[in-house]
Structures are given as C-alpha cells and as structure tokens.
Amino acid sequence: MLKYPAPGAPDLAKRVQELLTTSGIKRVHIDKKRGLDHDAWVPLMLMYPEANIPVCQLSIQMNKDATYHYNMGRALAPLKEEGVLIIGSGSATHNLRDLKLGAKDQEVVPWAGEFDKWLEDALISGRHEDVNNFLQKAPHARKAHPSPDHFYPLHVALGAAGATTKAELIHRSWSLGT
Numbered sequence: 001m002l003k004y005p006a007p008g009a010p011d012l013a014k015r016v017q018e019l020l021t022t023s024g025i026k027r028v029h030i031d032k033k034r035g036l037d038h039d040a041w042v043p044l045m046l047m048y049p050e051a052n053i054p055v056c057q058l059s060i061q062m063n064k065d066a067t068y069h070y071n072m073g074r075a076l077a078p079l080k081e082e083g084v085l086i087i088g089s090g091s092a093t094h095n096l097r098d099l100k101l102g103a104k105d106q107e108v109v110p111w112a113g114e115f116d117k118w119l120e121d122a123l124i125s126g127r128h129e130d131v132n133n134f135l136q137k138a139p140h141a142r143k144a145h146p147s148p149d150h151f152y153p154l155h156v157a158l159g160a161a162g163a164t165t166k167a168e169l170i171h172r173s174w175s176l177g178t
Contacts, residue, residue, distance in 0.1 A: 004041035008032075009054035012084065016056060016076060023075035031059075039089045039153065060152040067132045069152040073159025080160065088157025092116045093178050094150035095143060100177030112178040115144040123167035128158060 010032070017028045036044075040057045058076075060069060079086060093112045100109060108116075118138045122130045130137045132155065138144070145151045158165070 002041075002045070004036060004045050004051050006036070006041070006044065006048070006051040006053060006055040009056040012054065012056040012079075015079070015082075016058060019075050019078065020072060023071065025072070025075070039150065040087075043087065043089045058156065060149055060156075062147075062149060065132075066134060066148065066152060066155045069155035070128065070132050070159035073156040073161070074163075075159075076156070077160045077162065086157055086160045088153035088155070090150035090153045092119055093144040095146055095178055097146065098143070098178055103175075103177035106174055107177055108174050109177045111140040111143050112174075114139045115141065116172075120167075120169055123158075124169065126164065126166040128163065128165075131155065131158060 010030075013030045017030055020028045034057075036055060036057055040055065044053075044055065045051070058072070073086070073088075076086060093115055095112075098109070100107075115138055119131070119134075121127075122134075122137075134145075134151075135141045
C-alpha cells in the first residue's frame, strides 16, 4: 500500500478558511480527520517524494459550478505571496466509462482529443470565462467530464493564478485512449 505521510498545515487551513469566508463563501469547514485524496498525494509523491512539506487540501464542491471554483481560487490568490504553492490536480478528460482498454499510448479517441485541444487553446489564450463555461463552450464537455470532480481543481488553480494569466503546456500524455 502506498502512503504519503506529509505533515498537515493547520495554520494554512485556518488562513484558507479566513480567505474563503472573507470572499463571501458562507460555510468553510476544516476537517482535521480526513486524509489526502489520491489527486493530491500522487503528484506530491512525485514532486516531493520525502513527504517533507506541509500540505493542506481543499475539497471541491460537487453542488457548485466551475465559476464558483474559479472564484475560490481568486480568493486564495494572496497565498502565492505568502509562499504557498497552489496545485490543481486532476485530468483534462476523465470518463472512466469510456476507457479504451488495450489502446496504445498516444492513441486518442476523437472526442477526447477535440476536448483536450479546445482546453489547451482556451488556457494558452487566457480565455478564463470559456474555461469556466466549459459545459457550454467546449466540444464533448459532458463526455470528457461526466462528473467534474477531476476538472474543478483546474478552475481553482486558474483563479488563483490571476485574471490575465495564460497557461503554458509543459506536458501531455495519453493512456487508455481517453
């Protein structure tokens, strides 16, 4: 079994709570018992294998939309100046029902490739509103994300990055066709 025993960051959690509450989010609960989700510890394990950095995870809100998560990120933007690394970990596409078992790496189904290309163009062009309205703007959005839980972290990170931020593609890989 894999473990990532990073120390918690209770002071940071309180600061996050303060920033979110001040921004108008009414209920911000700190859960001292919940461990890290795999979307947090997997990239952290690769980035900081010694698990020697304090970690505070922010949960997404399934009953809210992408703009809500973007605004959460905007509220958390001051943390960057306080030395906090904000990571939005997920997937450009995440449809477990449509995985193509046996597909070779880089063999991509058309709908996934079209959504990914749209997302790359929107992020590199700085079209934050389009990314926030991906369900209406992106091709195959509901197929790419039947549930947005692996996509909303991007919106938080994008909001924290700043309104004029344009992305830079540093890596792309595919597996199982989608």
